[in-house]
Amino acid sequence: xxxxxxLFDDAAPKNISGLTGNAAYLHCLVHNLANRSVSWxxxxxxxxxxxxxxxxxxxxxxxxIHSEISKDWILKIKYAQVRDSGNxxxxxxxxxxxxxxxxLNIFAPQARIV
Amino acid sequence: AxxxxxxxxGIRNETVxxxxxxxxxxxxxxxxxxxxxWIHLKRxxxxxxxxxxxxxxxxxxxxxxxxxxxxxxxxxxxxxxRGYYMCQVNTKPALSQVGYLRVVxxxxxxxxxxxxxxxxxxxxxxxTLRCSGRGRPDPRLMWRREDGSMIVPDDRNPVRQVDGEVLxxxxxxxxxxxxYLCIASNGVPPSVSKRITLKVEFPPQI
Numbered sequence: 264x265x266x267x268x269x270l271f272d273d274a275a276p277k278n279i280s281g282l283t284g285n286a287a288y289l290h291c292l293v294h295n296l297a298n299r300s301v302s303w304x305x306x307x308x309x310x311x312x313x314x315x316x317x318x319x320x321x322x323x324x325x326x327x328i329h330s331e332i333s334k335d336w337i338l339k340i341k342y343a344q345v346r347d348s349g350n351x352x353x354x355x356x357x358x359x360x361x362x363x364x365x366x367l368n369i370f371a372p373q374a375r376i377v
Numbered sequence: 378a379x380x381x382x383x384x385x386x387g388i389r390n391e392t393v394x395x396x397x398x399x400x401x402x403x404x405x406x407x408x409x410x411x412x413x414x415w416i417h418l419k420r421x422x423x424x425x426x427x428x429x430x431x432x433x434x435x436x437x438x439x440x441x442x443x444x445x446x447x448x449x450x451x452x453x454x455x456x457x458x459r460g461y462y463m464c465q466v467n468t469k470p471a472l473s474q475v476g477y478l479r480v481v482x483x484x485x486x487x488x489x490x491x492x493x494x495x496x497x498x499x500x501x502x503x504x505t506l507r508c509s510g511r512g513r514p515d516p517r518l519m520w521r522r523e524d525g526s527m528i529v530p531d532d533r534n535p536v537r538q539v540d541g542e543v544l545x546x547x548x549x550x551x552x553x554x555x556x557y558l559c560i561a562s563n564g565v566p567p568s569v570s571k572r573i574t575l576k577v578e579f580p581p582q583i
Contacts, residue, residue, distance in 0.1 A: 299433065300423075300431050302423050302431065304416075304421070304423065308471065308473070309416055309418070309421070309463060309465070309473070310465065310471045310473075311414050311416070311423055311426060311465060311467070314423070314426050314429075314431060317426075319412060319414065319426055319467050320467055320469070320471070321411070321467050321468060321469045322469050352421070354421075354422075354423060356422075356423070356431050356432055356433050357433065358432075358433055358434055359420060359422070360420065360421070360422045360423075360432075362421070
């Protein structure tokens, strides 16, 4: 029997939009993970954000949410800012690595006097 | 809080021969509770975070001395290991620097793309000897005669050595007979050679 290879579930949205000041949630659904790692990386500067359930970045707005019974590895960005916009990569430590890219767009709310 | 973490030197680039071991050093001062991570840029692969290996490629490992010198080791380097490696510290904002691992490969001669090791040709015919080399960097190819005598590509112009993949001999005579060596070298030892023996057929004489 061949070992099952991990794979991403395309049901996770690849485009997330939000407003500044709110929390943004980036989803990454992984099947057959076994003992491999799931990491989140910010592509702009290749900053490692989280590895499994450990938060590597010391920017405390970032956090990974995952429960044992879930396939979802959610990157939560608190108080999202316009500068957080960009691509985020969910990476599985296979050989070679597998990546799922999520685009985040954060907009500043615009007030308009009618 | 003011962050006093800094790199105390750049990562020294390294050149390594295929199959050997390589290591890249990232030197940090004032690390404190911060962690050092390694990323291979071309594969965009997280290699390690602190002493924990993230990649499942077992050839990689990390050691450190006094939280100052963080060394990424690669055992039995392969071609795909070449490229830039980023050393990253999880300060806010993050600190990072990169170093390059160059992987060199000694030359080989590709038999399938080269002439047979024995060639027969009729007198007065033209003949082309071919030799194909592989390696990194690309090997330089040259032709010499095994016995050290001159190569005579055409009537006029005998030479000690011919450079390139192809050796063309015009209107061969029996003086062209013998063994030719194609030598491939790229600065990474050992150089290799292939012997091609040329036999010239001529009508019997009395």
